[in-house]
Amino acid sequence: MNLLIMGLPGAGKGTQADFIVEKYGIPHISTGDIFRAAIKQQTPLGVKAQGYIDQGELVPDDVTCGIVEERLQQPDTKAGYLLDGFPRTIVQAEQLEKMTQKLNKPLDAVLNVDVDPETLVERLSGRFICKNCGATYHKLYKKTRVEGTCDVCGGHAFYQRSDDKPETVKNRLEVNLKMNTPLIDFYSQRNLLHTVNGNQPIADVTQEINQVLSDLH
Template identity: 45%
Template sequence: MRIVLVGPPGAGKGTQAAYLAKNLAIPHISTGDLFRANISQGTDLGKKAKAFMDAGELVPDEVTIGMARDRMNQPDATGGFLLDGFPRNVSQAEALDEALKEDGVTLDAVLDLEVPEEEVVKRIAGRRICRNDSSHVFHVSYSAPKQEGVCDVCGGELYQRDDDSEATVRKRLEVYHTQTEPIIDYYKAQDLVVTIPALGKVEEVTERAMAALQGGK
């Protein structure tokens, strides 16, 4: 299956992408991984992307699309793939459609992870990270430390990252609504969108998504 995963920040896209890709036996292709791989390998596209990033500029769509297309044409993706974080806007979605058309394939589904906005704010703004080890992550509501502000694992100080503040989260949501959310209507016109309620345990959300994919829209 060839799938695009969309949803607001905090919807759990990365987690669901990993589970779904494993269950469907297809590669999980994320924009972040594409950039890191191309830059570390020194590909032509990676060099172009790095030049823009070093200059503090946005990487042009054609570079991102080129990376995605190269990855989708790798042998492990011949039977399908799951795109996470791409496309981010309608112009990228149109370019993706054109690239897939040229390669003689089409998307099978667009999974829209639906989470209420206030829940997104609560999920992200409630995160606390250990200063000693960023892999030690807590949440003031869902997985609170035994002692407020202190890491259960190593005793380090817990803090809120700047990009996890409520103001920053709401700004990220504005960007999502303005730039990325319109691709849902774009794909609805192609009858590809499957909306998945993303509240609940991770396994429950995965089960809903798998059931929707297997049972059709």
């Protein structure tokens, strides 16, 4: 089963990826992880990528695609793979199509975990931190037991990281939305796209994904 999982930040992609990997026994290929591995192992492409990163530049498509292709040739992808974080552009999607055809490992499905942006802003901007001991909480998912008091140290002062502020979160989502929309169209035209309702409880999202994948068998 050769899969790609997509979704905006906070959509719960990571949780669903864990389920897919466990159920189908395929590796979770996250571009961040394979970049770090290639750089650590000092592979020729890893060294190239490091050069661009050190200069604060974006790693070009040919290097990124090369690192992904190397990863897809490893023995653990024999039964399939789950791509995450790649492709990010149409050029990369076209390259992926070519390389997977060449390797005889074309995509079977693209799962898009779709959550409405307002819900995502709530999910992502709900985090707050105790100023005294650094314990983290969430206004929806992990509240303090006593309102305004840290469970760990009893402190009463909290702050929010600039990354977690609603405006920053909205901007981040807009950037990702712009990036994802052409890819959704690209995979929709190829009849590979399966949009899953990510507004449901986690177990229901898992069940919906399970249904999509069972139907592919």
